[in-house]
Amino acid sequence: MLGIELVTVLVMGAALACVSDTTSEGISGTQFDFAWKYPKLPPPAQYGNILISRLTDSSTHPPVAFSHWIHRRFYTCRVCHFELNFAMKTNASDITEAAIRKGDYCGACHNGKIAFGINDSTCGNCHTGKISSSDDRFSLLKDFPKTRYGDEIDWVKALKKGLITPKQSLFYPDYEPVPFEKILRLETERGMSETRAIFPHQKHSDWLDCADCHPGIFNIQKKGTQRFRMGSINSGMFCGVCHLTVAFPVLDCRRCHPDLN
Ligand code: HEC
Ligand code: HEC
Ligand code: HEC
Ligand code: HEC
Ligand code: HEC
Ligand code: HEC
Numbered sequence: 001m002l003g004i005e006l007v008t009v010l011v012m013g014a015a016l017a018c019v020s021d022t023t024s025e026g027i028s029g030t031q032f033d034f035a036w037k038y039p040k041l042p043p044p045a046q047y048g049n050i051l052i053s054r055l056t057d058s059s060t061h062p063p064v065a066f067s068h069w070i071h072r073r074f075y076t077c078r079v080c081h082f083e084l085n086f087a088m089k090t091n092a093s094d095i096t097e098a099a100i101r102k103g104d105y106c107g108a109c110h111n112g113k114i115a116f117g118i119n120d121s122t123c124g125n126c127h128t129g130k131i132s133s134s135d136d137r138f139s140l141l142k143d144f145p146k147t148r149y150g151d152e153i154d155w156v157k158a159l160k161k162g163l164i165t166p167k168q169s170l171f172y173p174d175y176e177p178v179p180f181e182k183i184l185r186l187e188t189e190r191g192m193s194e195t196r197a198i199f200p201h202q203k204h205s206d207w208l209d210c211a212d213c214h215p216g217i218f219n220i221q222k223k224g225t226q227r228f229r230m231g232s233i234n235s236g237m238f239c240g241v242c243h244l245t246v247a248f249p250v251l252d253c254r255r256c257h258p259d260l261n
Helices: 001-019 068-072 078-082 097-102 135-141 157-162 200-206 230-234
Strands: 022-024 037-039 049-052 064-065 183-186 197-200
Touching: 049 068, 064 068, 068 135, 183 200, 197 200
Parallel strands: none
Antiparallel strands: 022 037, 049 064, 183 197
16 A cells, blocks of 8 residues: 555656656655655756856856765765865855865865875866766765665665765864764644654764754754744755755655654
């Protein structure tokens, strides 16, 4: 029964994907079998890829390709979004070629030692102007545990199984994240228990620094987040900062809402 319903949703989803730029999915057979509209997901190899074009749109060098899945195999989010000060928003950091050559931003690694450096033969590695630059390497992930959406990689399992051991710090080899086992159960202001979302701190601090979320995205007071609803999340706030773009996307309802059935 459930199997048939899921198949229907998949088929309808596929049909929808062909004719429109949006996709939507609720939980089949429940009162949540409606749905919010989400922008159509890119192909798995391009989920989490961005084109940095703050300066390069109008210059002789095309925009710069950056792929999250290429990098997160080796580095946690914390390395770039805490130690190296990259913003969690495309084109929001003041990256310049001069800063990179000085060793800031991409230049902390792209220095000819950790990864290819900046010289006349490498300009085109980064300035590709294409979001699809790393497509042909995506098969590197073919043996990783799978999920259904986004890059379709289950990074939680990949980490747990030791398939990857991303560095926590570029500067302090012994850095270990603060252990934080607490799993929060979040509730809507209206308090529907079946829509309760879980928030496992540890599965986040495996990747992120506390300061990546506190206090910028979430204040640290117990149940302190105001207007905490799917609508806000879908518009890029709160969980939506990461779960629309880089971490598994919000379409994967049950990973956050285990009680929805
Ligand atoms: C490791 C990746 C990388 C490599 C290699 C690289 N760049 Fe860049 N470059 C960037 C990034 C990121 C920016 C910022 C892009 C933006 O905001 O539009 C940038 C910006 C620029 C800009 C815009 C103006 C400025 O001053 O920032 C120019 C021009 C430029 N790069 C030229 C080059 C040339 C020439 C080479 C080869 C000698 C090169 N880049 C190699 C990543 C790279
Ligand atoms: C190797 C460096 C690096 C790593 C590791 C990394 N990021 Fe990023 N991330 C970037 C850069 C660079 C940008 C673009 C910043 C800019 O343009 O100002 C970015 C942008 C983002 C954005 C905005 C995306 C968008 O579509 O606008 C989010 C969200 C994000 N990162 C989350 C994460 C998460 C979550 C992780 C860990 C799973 C992670 N990042 C790991 C470098 C990194
Ligand atoms: C924390 C270290 C680190 C930072 C910061 C970093 N990179 Fe990288 N990057 C790497 C490593 C290591 C590789 C090689 C990965 C591999 O070969 O699988 C790489 C590979 C790449 C590639 C090649 C992708 C491919 O398909 O082979 C590009 C392009 C790239 N980085 C661009 C950037 C840009 C642009 C920035 C800054 C916005 C950046 N990187 C910041 C470490 C870093
Ligand atoms: C991915 C984002 C994220 C990261 C990383 C994160 N937190 Fe949180 N934290 C949250 C959210 C979401 C809440 C719940 C907010 C609410 O209920 O309004 C929260 C709540 C808290 C609370 C209140 C606990 C309670 O019982 O309600 C504390 C204390 C806290 N975090 C500490 C930390 C510490 C220490 C770290 C680093 C080890 C950390 N957080 C990392 C997102 C994060
Ligand atoms: C990344 C985690 C995450 C994902 C994935 C997610 N949600 Fe939510 N959702 C939340 C949070 C957080 C709240 C607000 C707090 C609460 O109600 O527990 C929420 C609230 C809700 C609510 C309560 C009413 C409202 O508007 O806020 C409903 C219904 C809901 N989600 C349905 C869904 C459905 C259907 C999906 C899949 C399309 C989904 N959610 C995917 C985190 C998530
Ligand atoms: C700063 C980025 C960020 C924010 C904000 C964030 N997450 Fe996550 N979350 C991640 C990353 C990275 C992972 C690891 C899995 C992945 O990348 O797909 C993760 C994993 C999870 C998991 C583990 C799933 C599993 O398979 O065990 C749950 C549940 C989750 N997030 C719920 C939430 C909820 C609910 C919120 C908002 C209250 C939230 N997250 C906010 C980045 C974030």
